[in-house]
Amino acid sequence: MNEAIEPSKVVNLSQRMDPASERVGELLNAVRNIANKRLQQWIGNAFEQVDDALFDLAEKAENNAAQMHYFDGMREVRKHRPAVERNFLGAISRKLGELTRPVQQPGPATPTPHGSIELSLVADNELEESLAITSMIGKNESRLSRDLFAVNQRLSVICGGHKIDDSNNPVAPANLAQAFRSALHEFSADMRVKLIIYKLFDRYVLSMLEELYHDINIELVRAGVLPQLRHEVLRGTKTKASGVDGQSAGVAGADEAGEIPTDLLQTLHALFSARRGPVVPGGGLGTTSDGGMHAMPSGPLPSANELLGALSVLQSQIASAGPLPYAQPDDAIALSREVLELKGQLLTQIGALRGERPSHVANIDEDTIDLVGMLFEFILEDRNLPTAMQVMLARLQIPYLKAAILDRKLFSHRQHPARRLLDGLAEQAKSWSEESDRDHRLHEKVKSIVDKLLHDFDDDMGIFERLLNDLQQFQEANKRRAELAEQRVAESTRGREKLEQARRRAAREILDRIGEQKLPPLVHGVLARAWANHLVLTLLRQGEASPEFKTALRFIDEFIASTRPANDVQSRQTLRQMLPGIQRALRLGLANVAFQEQDIERLLGQLHNYYRQQLGETLEESEVVTIEEDAAMLAIPDSIQPVIDSSPAPDEIPEEETVEVPPDSPEWHKVQALQPGNWLEFCLADEPMTRAKLSWISPMSGRYLFVNRRGLKVADYAPQELAILFAEGQARVLAANALFDRAMSAIVGKLSQPESAATPSTDTE
Known part of the structure; x- marks a missing residue:
């Protein structure tokens, strides 16, 4: 609550007050309470809008990565909001309390550029954040100059004549923005999220400052502080933009003339x-080849x-x-x-x-x-x-x-x-x-x-708009074609991976059930080819939890069991009871993998003869199925490809030299940081340079699918393969931000280093 000054305490303060007096403490306390009440309400309003703003942006995000940035930002705001508000309000309250104890300067203060943001802020490659802050400061300082001037004058009086101006008034736009920026150090959110928060701070705090200044001025006038002060800003009272050493008066003049509005x-x-x-007297500005100063001949400067x-x-x-x-x-x-x-x-x-x-x-x-x-x-x-x-x-x-x-x-x-x-x-x-x-x-x-x-x-200047529209139309036409091609590539890759996963699952199920058993070639062939393909199709169509898949697995067990020797009456009886079910299941399974009817009958005929042998029946010579004969190949059409192949055992495979990249290496971190939409350059041995976009990361295999600008597949790599390419310098990530932003950050960073030359660095990795 405000602590209003009682009328009985109003005195003539036309002269400077003693900063150590009790009266000054009361007045500053009243100002501090007014500021705290207003700022607490406004900063709360700003943060109340953050969730909605970020959620809207997440819904409209161009890709999953951008969406996650906004969702992460929402979590960060909810987590750190109390600390940010507390630190912000505490900093302003503390600075208001310290107004009567001004910091002694060793010499004349160096003017700072418009908005009172030091150039060192830009030197840390925080250009985007600094520009957002300086922009809202400049806008509000100009709008509020009349009321802020009066607040500065009245605070100067109660602080014993110590000059209070925009640069040291804690409730001036620049200092409020700086305090908020410092408080936001609690956040580790993406810069896009921070910029949204700054916009809301501008809208719900800085844009409301007129009310705060009005309240402070009213309170101090009631206390008798400069009640007759005319609320107008004299020409020249605003600090002009200047260089690091206050040498850019020409620049400031140009600003006032409206030539440089930003x-x-x-x-x-x-x-x-x-x-x-x-500036060298009698001349212009210039430098010698070694960077030293020298006077330039005066004369008419070229006009625009x-x-x-x-x-x-x-x-x-x-x-x-x-x-x-x-x-x-x-x-x-x-x-x-x-x-x-x-x-x-x-x-x-x-x-x-x-x-x-x-x-x-x-x-x-x-x-x-x-x-x-x-x-x-x-x-x-x-x-x-x-x-x-x-x-x-x-x-x-x-x-x-x-x-x-x-x-x-x-x-x-x-x-x-x-x-x-x-x-x-x-x-x-x-x-x-x-x-x-x-x-x-x-x-x-x-x-x-x-x-x-x-x-x-x-x-x-309209030519730029026209050419931009032309480029955008070209881009949209190509984008639609590329997206369709990219979608087909992704679907095809996804389909192949599902098929490969199903093939591996089917092979594993069959091999696990066979174990160390030696099966007749005919039975082994049926399982490795026809039935394995039936398992694959069942997995793809019905899924592993389906009754059809479980039935297909039971058949494998029964089919293997049917190959055991039937040497006694009981085992022969058991085999005879199994055969009708095996025959029915095979008919259905073979039809599922597109066996022709004559091929089904042929295979069942061979199996019938095999089981007659198992049961001890006498066969004609032409009906005998011998172990040496490749009966499986005779019975199963060539159109049915094997799922289980005869690959060499691991100890039979010759070892190749491979490069291993440790999982905690920078290259691994680069791979993990990749998001769909990132562009990479690949420079592989004996191949032309290729640029490709990460289109899709397989949730099944973890492989990274890359396409070119036309949406056509360029390559797909396992994470380890990609890490090796990074390690060997055969792949690198291209910058995702806009050219102009990259250039401006590099230029400002370069110019901020006194020993540097004019040419900026372009190392984006």
């Missing part, structure tokens, strides 16, 4: 700014129109060179040099257009040029893309640089058509191989889109 670019510009070094004009000239030169040739092995190396040289070519071309070569461009344009360059360097080094596709996509550097200058949302909005087009092309390219694209349909589609961008893109 936090990703602000983060990247700050990192680029830190890499360039501080000049940059676009120069890029169009360079683009037309590439387009006029003719159709893209089929990629050669050395093309990627040559293109890498072109990517690195583009900035110099651009300045030279601008010089040709204006009559003098500029020495540099505006910081924001230089950052965009470098960023696009690093993106395409990443593409040329990305092992997830086949070389032929790398070379084609790298031709798009100039069109994408033009697009980035025309619309700077390209790098930060996942739904931007240009970004989705490049991601879509890369996703299609990932599955490409010569073998799977014999008709060159995919290669020609990617090539046609690249050609259209090179020839047709001037300044109409």
Whole structure:
């Protein structure tokens, strides 16, 4: 409950208060109670929505693996929700209580980029999470600036004049988001689940902060704290985005002008700014070849129109060179040099257009040029893309640089058509191989889109949407065909495995019952071929628990028993009683495996003669069934294949050298982590490179079935076989996330390391 300040205690607080006074403690306690009550209610509301949101997403999940991520996330939330809420509310309450004891700074505070999220957060490859947080912070700080300004001013007064602003106010959006992020460290959930939770935190907590600030302001005004304060933000009071050393004023100015509307670019510009070094008086920004700072000659900077004009000239030169040739092995190396040289070519071309070569461009344009360059360097080094596709996509550097200058949302909005087009092309390219694209349909589609961008893109950004639709239609048409083929492959494989399992079961049942007994060839042949096939069909159709299967097993016992010597009256009587049942069962069983009537009569005739011998009857010479004669082969048609074969005993099989992969090895963990839908590259000896998707993992044998992009079977491996391929470097898993996301994470990670060069790492394994 709020502890409202009694009217009798209201005093004039136009002057600073002593932070150690009892009055300050009362006021801060009132603020803390207001905050705790509101935040406890809102954080509870947010978590109440998590289950429904994750369940809805699980129902719509594209595959079982994604569905399990959401279900696992639901369990994590239920398990850790109390601790997260407790830690979050406790952190805010503690920080409010510490406002009167400000941490002493050793020097002037370094401004941080918009949203007060330190760049170090991005350096840990947590780009996606950081962007989600900075996005919701930026949106809410702008919306709430009026009320938050008043809260900051009043808290500054009661804290003895110590300045309270957005960066150190515990209930400011940035600090609330940071506290929530810290509390979420309890979770080990998938990042997709965390992003859903952040969205709900934004909707049910941050979007409600206006009420909290209103309550705090009302409470402090009642206590006499700055009752006449006008609720308006003076120009310049908001912290501008800056670089690591506060050197990117140009970037901040561009932000205010609306040229860079998102936090990703602000983060990247700050990192680029830190890499360039501080401004040198009288010049621009620049670095020497060894990374040192030097002054750049002043002069008119190229405008956006000049940059676009120069890029169009360079683009037309590439387009006029003719159709893209089929990629050669050395093309990627040559293109890498072109990517690195583009900035110099651009300045030279601008010089040709204006009559003098500029020495540099505006910081924001230089950052965009470098960023696009690093993106395409990443593409040329990305092992997830086949070389032929790398070379084609790298031709798009100039069109994408033009697009980035025309619309700077390209790098930060996942739904931007240009970004989705490049991601879509890369996703299609990932599955490409010569073998799977014999008709060159995919290669020609990617090539046609690249050609259209090179020839047709001037300044109409709508071309990306049109080409994206074209690619999606191509993808859907091929996807339907591939899914049908993949389904047939899986069903065929599943059917073969069920058949093989049934054959093994039938063979085991028969061999177990025969044991060490030596059966006549005729009886052994019937069991090994005809009756074994009858057992297989019964297992497949009726199942092992069916009466039919149990009856078929009883016949085996009776049939074997009928071969025992009948040397006395009792045993002969017993055999005579068994024969009618054996004959009936054989007729039914042989008919079940498609014996022709004449073949059934022939086999029964041979068995009849055999049993007459057993009973001691005298036979004509032609009727005698001898042990040496292969009676089984004479009696059973060739169309009936044996289920029990005469394979050599284990000690007769020559030993082969095999590689064993320990079950706790990284390769085994890779195999266990595979999910249907994962793409792998196989580079087997004396075979062309193959890319294949894990289509199905057999629940019976545990084998992994792989298909190509057309849905046709490529291979199937036992887990141990697959682990060996990983161990020998003949198989590797391809990245599942989008090209743009991989590239941005690699670029930010690279730029965040002061000693690193500009080229990002593309090692995705």
